[in-house]
Amino acid sequence: MHNATPHRQAYGVTPKSSDARRWWRDAVIYQVYVRSFLDSTGDGVGDLAGVRAGLPYLKKLGVDGVWLSPFYPSPQHDHGYDVADYLDVDPVFGDLAEFDQLTAAAHRIGVKVLLDIVPNHCSSEHPYFQEALAAGPGSPARSRFHFADGRGPDGSEPPNNWHAMFGGPAWSRVTEPDGSLGQWYLHMFTPEQPDWNWRDAGVTDYFDRVLRFWLDRGVDGFRIDVAAGLFKHPELPDSPDPQADARTRDSVNPLAWNQPEVHDVWRRWRTLCEEYTARDGRERLLVGEVSVPTAREHALYVRPDELHQAFFFDLLGAPWDADAFRKVISEAMQDIAGTGSTVTWVLNNHDQVRTVTRYGEPAPEGSGLGTARARAAALLMLALPGAAYIYQGEELGLPEVVDLPDDVLTDPIFRRTGSRARIRDGCRVPLPWSGQASPFGFTSEVEGAKLPWLPQPEWFAQYATDRALADTSSFWHLYRDGLQLRATLPQLGEGTLRWLEAPPGVLAFSRGDGLVCAVNFGPAPVAAPVPGTPLLASVTCPPGVLPGSTAAWWITDHPHV
Template sequence: MTARTTSPAPAAPDAPSAGAPAPWWRSAVIYQVYPRSFADSDGDGVGDLPGITSRLPYLRELGVDALWISPFYRSPMADAGYDVADYRDIDPVFGTLDDADALLARAHELGLRVIIDLVPNHTSDEHVWFREALAAAPGSPARERYVFRDGKGPDGAEPPNNWRSVFGGPAWTRTTDPDGRPGQWYLHLFDSRQPDLNWRNPEVVEEFESILRFWLDRGVDGFRVDVAHSLIKVADLPDWDERAVMAGGADDESAHTNLGPMWDQEEVHEIYRGWRQVLDSYNPGGDPADDRILCAEAWLPSISRTMRFVRSDEMHQAFNFHFLDTAWRAEDLRAVVDESLGEAAKVGAPTTWVLSNHDVVRHASRLGLPPGTRRPNGIAAEDPQPNPVLGLHRARAATALMLALPGSAYLYNGEELGLPDHTALPHSVRQDPAFARTRGEETGRDGCRVPLPWVAGAPAYGFSDADLSWLPQPQVYGPLAADRQLGVPGSTLELYRTLLRLRRELGLGTGTLSWLDGYDPSVLALTITPAEGRPVTVLANLGDDPVALPEGLEVLVSSGRLEDGAVPSDVTVWLA
């Protein structure tokens, strides 16, 4: 077989020069911890910071470089902590600031970096700023921190425009004035308890730069920025006849291609240039090992639009949701890999790779649906069910492909155990506001947020010392518990540990990708050539027929059992 190198565009100034040490984040594997569901230390059925700290050695042995922790701030939990009441404190359900400091210290002791979530588009309605705004008069400085407007119609009884919430229903809620009369309306692109901030107000800009410094001073290594493309809205808030959509769940394929006046406005990039200056000030010597980073969550219609967030003076990373959304078809995956690497090279940034997170159906379930099925926003008991065996088989192959690719990769807690979504959750226990606001039209994200199983025979599968978990765990989680897989050849946990060890040892994250010609179109055949060391050949068979292993190469790892010297369907193998 012959190799054909994918030719990247010339490197931009942010790319490391030849011979210089590459910044840690360009090839890091980062593990997302959803704190409510990771480990419960106090028996209340909700995960917490001490629980995370107790499991850090597990993450170190897994082989990741960093962890990203979803919101742990003080919050009324209307949207599982993405409604922040105080950005400088820990919600009591998760612990205290001392617990956060202890977690950071222990992680750094183990050589793990810590990235935390930051939610800048909106606050909680219990934030002191919003309480001040409700008590203040229209046009007051307190109200200028948010997006308040007079209503339409003779009595102002109609919303200021026709925008709809991402979670369903109108994107406006009317206030009640202190005298009891109906007042102005406020904007919330998400839940009504998540009022949008006014990022055209310099006071908001200054406040969030102060929040960045608060956590950087405590030692965090970076921030994942929630809904990073939404901060700036078109100034006159024009009507828009479609529904604002993120993370799937729309009724048609155009959902992510029709950018409305609330997404990806040009001025948002100036905000992140200011944030980058703040982060860079914490590494005055420019040591690539000491970089603090920003990662954008931005669901955008094209990879080229996404890559605008990682130009040399803005963010360091942006999630590659286009890869996550790609169907399990070789031609589609090859196209998205080529485009991702090419667009990233134009701005001198690495691409990221991700298959699961707290907002989408886990890929062990998603890939058990027929290829090309539109990614559902949750799966309910009455919906068509994924094939769990096929889903896990493909998920292992997809992960083996992803972890071979150059760049940085993100893992979602529990995927290393092969966890599926809980697709039979009773509707009575669902907590995602999307389920309530759409009156059940959208199942929502609870199925991927179920607490993790650590010990098969323990209460709550070892998640909590008490037999409690804030969402019920399915019975299938028992056989998938970490203690049932650790040290077991062929288990999904051991596959992840092997993949991560080899990725690090072989330097694949900083390698160069070349496609191999001569294979059937249903096979992804490629070579990763690291800066130092031997090339690694990767074969991912997405076709029906087995593929012969190339002669003269040794199998390093395989996502599934090989058959008589051949790679069967839905298996990925690394060779050297």
């Protein structure tokens, strides 16, 4: 791995001025997948106490906040995204007292806490759904969900032809209280995750109570799962192209997603959050998982009275190509930043193949090329205007674990399709913290400690956190250096971007007064756009040269170069 070359004296620059009401606009948030972060009890599953123990590590890295994956009581059919109780903590992760301790500890060191809220669907074990099953057709309890009679003379066919995102039909038939086969219910993911019916006023009121419960406990905001979902076409008609809807979990069924009524929910939630802000001046953040076809549609979710931000996934999905990246960035800046919000950039998350592997494919665990490209992409993302989210392990340069045995896979996509093509276990393997063998410091060394819930490969040893901190050329130090500069240089974070002329295969842009970022997407070195040694680079850059698969930042008196 090549050495980065930061000019550390730049860290003495006076920190950027901050407005507590606008902290989120250029924040860097670290996504904690709780069950894979750090296990404090020895049961092989990460927990809230483990997150609390890891806060000093995250503070040292330099992030502004953490987003916690769901830790609510759940049968764990989709690892917490099937919520059985939105107002408590699953015992496997701790309890409410531990959550309060975690929030207080984070706030003491200036780290925000965001919760993952799941409003599109719940667990089939949620009391409301169990009540709906017992109450029977036509009951108020069933109106909270999408129950419908089947088609055909005996009602044995689903109400429509929709497919579930994780494979199979989007409907399951229930056995009625009298023992007969009866209605069907909608689940856009798995049968264990029935979709809420947001056209029922009781659902709206229920989630108001959920948000207030956690805001009253001091959280700084919410990451909203499936934020373009919630509302379905009121008539539940057939999809004109059901096979297209079934091809990928990221496809969008226009009858089930992105319905116009969903914007009323985000206006309501924004008003609720601003009620809390009015009390103490501390702005609460709503950031949505918004999967829609275009940046222009994405922008509708971040209008001034709706969500503060929404993840912009197009950068994550862009091929390693200068023109593709420029197109994605330009559209985001034009359509999303134009609303008055800021773009929320991501390169990794708990649902996607890690960048080191994605950029290095088809090599099994990524490659040197994948590593170089992922390092360059990290500096590119941190130089863009707006906010950025880092997925745990991204700062270690972790590749995807691609060879997990079938018998350990837990992803419901695998269970429902039998295919490994789109499974997500490989990016969720518990983090390596120290040592030469599993559990690599992930699991507490107590008598009877269990193995991590997903097996860690032997090669995780070279990515362990203790090694990363000791090696100044590591991925971790590249991220830490980038975050320190981002926190101090007034040119970075929120602001403008201006493209600069660059040779084919190279992106170059200026930020504010005198900072230039350039990325060489090609394999061969090119002349650097700025003379002299970079302020920070993803690999060693000789003066005047930008190597292949490399990004670098410069401070210059001539940002028009």
